[in-house]
Amino acid sequence: MNPKDMKYRELFSVSLELFALFGYKKTTVQDVADRLGMTKGNLYFYVKNKQDLYLKTITHALDLWRDSVKQAVDRETDPVVKFRTMALKSVDYIENNAMLRQILMNDPSIFTLSSSEDRFYEINQSAMTIIQEILNQGIEAKRFHPVDVEHVTQYFFSIYVMFLIKTYVKSDTSSSRTMFLEALELNIRGLLLTDGVTPA
Amino acid sequence: MNPKDMKYRELFSVSLELFALFGYKKTTVQDVADRLGMTKGNLYFYVKNKQDLYLKTITHALDLWRDSVKQAVDRETDPVVKFRTMALKSVDYIENNAMLRQILMNDPSIFTLSSSEDRFYEINQSAMTIIQEILNQGIEAKRFHPVDVEHVTQYFFSIYVMFLIKTYVKSDTSSSRTMFLEALELNIRGLLLTDGVTPA
DNA sequence: TATTGAACAAAACGTTTAATAGTTCAGGAA
DNA sequence: TTCCTGAACTATTAAACGTTTTGTTCAATA
Numbered sequence: 215m216n217p218k219d220m221k222y223r224e225l226f227s228v229s230l231e232l233f234a235l236f237g238y239k240k241t242t243v244q245d246v247a248d249r250l251g252m253t254k255g256n257l258y259f260y261v262k263n264k265q266d267l268y269l270k271t272i273t274h275a276l277d278l279w280r281d282s283v284k285q286a287v288d289r290e291t292d293p294v295v296k297f298r299t300m301a302l303k304s305v306d307y308i309e310n311n312a313m314l315r316q317i318l319m320n321d322p323s324i325f326t327l328s329s330s331e332d333r334f335y336e337i338n339q340s341a342m343t344i345i346q347e348i349l350n351q352g353i354e355a356k357r358f359h360p361v362d363v364e365h366v367t368q369y370f371f372s373i374y375v376m377f378l379i380k381t382y383v384k385s386d387t388s389s390s391r392t393m394f395l396e397a398l399e400l401n402i403r404g405l406l407l408t409d410g411v412t413p414a
Numbered sequence: 415m416n417p418k419d420m421k422y423r424e425l426f427s428v429s430l431e432l433f434a435l436f437g438y439k440k441t442t443v444q445d446v447a448d449r450l451g452m453t454k455g456n457l458y459f460y461v462k463n464k465q466d467l468y469l470k471t472i473t474h475a476l477d478l479w480r481d482s483v484k485q486a487v488d489r490e491t492d493p494v495v496k497f498r499t500m501a502l503k504s505v506d507y508i509e510n511n512a513m514l515r516q517i518l519m520n521d522p523s524i525f526t527l528s529s530s531e532d533r534f535y536e537i538n539q540s541a542m543t544i545i546q547e548i549l550n551q552g553i554e555a556k557r558f559h560p561v562d563v564e565h566v567t568q569y570f571f572s573i574y575v576m577f578l579i580k581t582y583v584k585s586d587t588s589s590s591r592t593m594f595l596e597a598l599e600l601n602i603r604g605l606l607l608t609d610g611v612t613p614a
Numbered sequence: 615t616a617t618t619g620a621a622c623a624a625a626a627c628g629t630t631t632a633a634t635a636g637t638t639c640a641g642g643a644a
Numbered sequence: 645t646t647c648c649t650g651a652a653c654t655a656t657t658a659a660a661c662g663t664t665t666t667g668t669t670c671a672a673t674a
Contacts, residue, residue, distance in 0.1 A: 239626095243667060254667080256617050264667065327576060328584030361600065365593045369600075372593075376527060376576045384528030393565045393572075400566065403559065404604030418646095443636060455638080456648050464636065617674080626665070636655070644647075 222274075225250065225260055229271040234316040238268055269333065272324060275314055276337045282307050284344055293352035294402060300344060301398050304374065308382060315382050322383045325375050342371050349405075358405045373397070422474075425450065425460055429471040434516040438468055469533065472524060475514055476537045482507050484544055493552035494602060500544060501598050504574065508582060515582050522583045525575050542571050549605075558605045573597070 228249045232241045243264055247254040261267040286303040290296045308314055318324055326332055346367045352358035381390045428449045432441045443464055447454040461467040486503040490496045508514055518524055526532055546567045552558035581590045 242665090252616095253618055255619070255669080258668070259616065326584070327580045328586055330586065331584065359600075359603065362592065362596050365589060365596045366600065368589070369593050369597045372576060372580065373573065376572060380527045380572065384526070384531065386528055386530065389565060389568070392562065393569050396562050396565045397569045400559075400561065400569070400604040401600065402604075404600035404602075408608050421647095442634090452647095453649055454636080455650070458637070459647065615674105618672085620670095620672105622667105622669075624665105624667070627663080628661100629663100630659105630661080632657105632659085634655105634657070636653105638653075639651095640649105642647105642649080644645100 222260065225267075226271045226274040229267055230275055230313060230317065233268065233271060234313040234320065237320040243267075272317065273334060273337055275317070276334060276341075279304075279307050279311075279314070280337065280341045280344070283341075287344060287348070293348055293355055293357050294406070296348045297352070297402060297405070298398065300348060301374075301394075305377070305394065308378070318378070318382045319385070322379070325378050325383065327372065327375060327379075338371070342367050345370050352405065357407060359407055361405070370401070373401075422460065425457075425467075426471045426474040429467055430475055430513060430517065433468060433471060434513040434520065437520040443467075472517065473534060473537055475517070476534060476541075479504075479507050479511075479514070480537065480541045480544070483541075487544060487548070493548055493555060493557050494606070496548045497552070497602060497605070498598065500548060501574075501594075505577070505594065508578070518578070518582045519585070522579070525578050525583065527572065527575060527579075538571070542567050545570050552605065557607060559607055561605070570601070573601075 225246075229246055232245055232249065235241075236245070243254045243257055246267070247257050250257075257267070261270060283300055283303045287296050287300050290299050308318075323331070324334065329335065332338060346363060349358060349361065349363050349367060353360050353363070377390065377394055380386045381394075425446075429446055432445055432449065435441075436445070443454045443457055446467070447457050450457075457467070461470060483500060483503045487496050487500050490499050508518075523531070524534065529535065532538060546563060549558060549561065549563045549567060553560050553563070577590065577594055580586045581594075
């Protein structure tokens with residue numbers, strides 16, 4: 215890895231930690247520069263402005279999240295197992311990442327149900343591709359119902375976002391784990407074709 | 415109907431219209447009193463304060479919504495038809511009620527994914543009862559999978575709220591209708607027991 | 615290319631003040 | 645009693661102010 219990338223990684227890492235700890239407003243450019251052992255003026259060599267620093271930091275964190283899920287999915291071959299792995303790994307990742315959870319709580323607008331308000335549209339779009347590919351593969355293999363892939367992908371991603379909001383933004387922890395697992399099985403049943411037989 | 419109830423209905427009707435038109439902040443107690451042909455002082459005979467007026471007004475509107483869905487569901491007997499009727503009627507009602515839609519847009523916090531923040535907890539709880547009864551009946555009649563009724567009810571209600579937010583709060587109108595219908599069929603398939611046969 | 619530090623601009627903050635809007639209440643009419 | 649009025653009172657909001665903090669730029673430099 216080249217030294218420039220290293221510098222960026224360190225920058226995003228420090229930045230994420232501070233934003234998680236203090237939130238966007240209370241984190242000053244000076245704070246970040248101090249922790250990096252540089253002056254705030256020099257930060258502007260790496261990012262356009264504070265907003266840009268924040269956006270790049272979150273985007274980087276979301277990239278790592280998606281990559282982790284993608285890798286887990288790629289290890290599997292069966293579409294049903296892929297689907298289940300995707301769902302479980304996604305939740306597992308955030309479950310074990312306190313800093314990212316804190317970021318979500320500080321800034322509820324990171325995950326929005328409105329695509330037009332979505333500041334992370336591109337990364338979310340690429341996350342949806344994972345769902346889409348699994349659906350296509352499952353339909354191709356005659357394991358899944360021939361659903362409207364585009365809309366069902368959108369639907370699954372919306373449910374996923376809804377869960378994230380419920381559980382980590384609104385911290386409605388109570389029974390949301392059980393709800394998630396019940397929902398997962400229900401959706402898999404909704405997708406599955408009964409072997410060979412097409413019900414009337 | 416007794417005259418007191420009539421007065422309240424008029425009050426809520428006028429109030430809803432003004433809140434829809436101007437939003438909570440811009441609607442003054444004076445505005446409401448004027449439209450009712452009374453003084454603002456007298457409004458306090460009917461409600462505790464402005465906040466109470468708003469809460470009672472919205473609650474009343476939500477009551478009418480739920481009653482309309484409940485009536486439509488009660489006209490059916492088959493659990494699958496009931497389920498579909500419930501979903502379609504719910505969306506149909508808001509689709510044909512511009513004032514209520516405006517209220518939702520003015521105040522995005524009416525429908526929240528957090529039960530602890532829910533100012534309309536009771537009415538939403540009673541709406542969930544409709545779902546719960548249909549699930550119980552369907553399971554009893556061996557038409558539905560024996561799902562965890564409590565959590566699946568919560569799940570369906572959350573999806574419903576998610577759709578309302580997406581469509582009427584964030585006005586992501588684009589393809590949300592198609593998504594809704596695809597999701598409805600997927601969920602029904604997920605609920606349905608294949609006749610007689612239990613898949614391994 | 616990467617960094618500094620000073621200078622500048624913009625935003626946030628605390629305070630004061632005036633206007634507006636919400637609430638109470640004594641008293642009177644239905 | 646129930647319902648209502650109108651004036652008095654209180655709380656909230658908005659604007660304007662100077663002050664301080666913070667974000668951003670840039671010429672100089674290693």
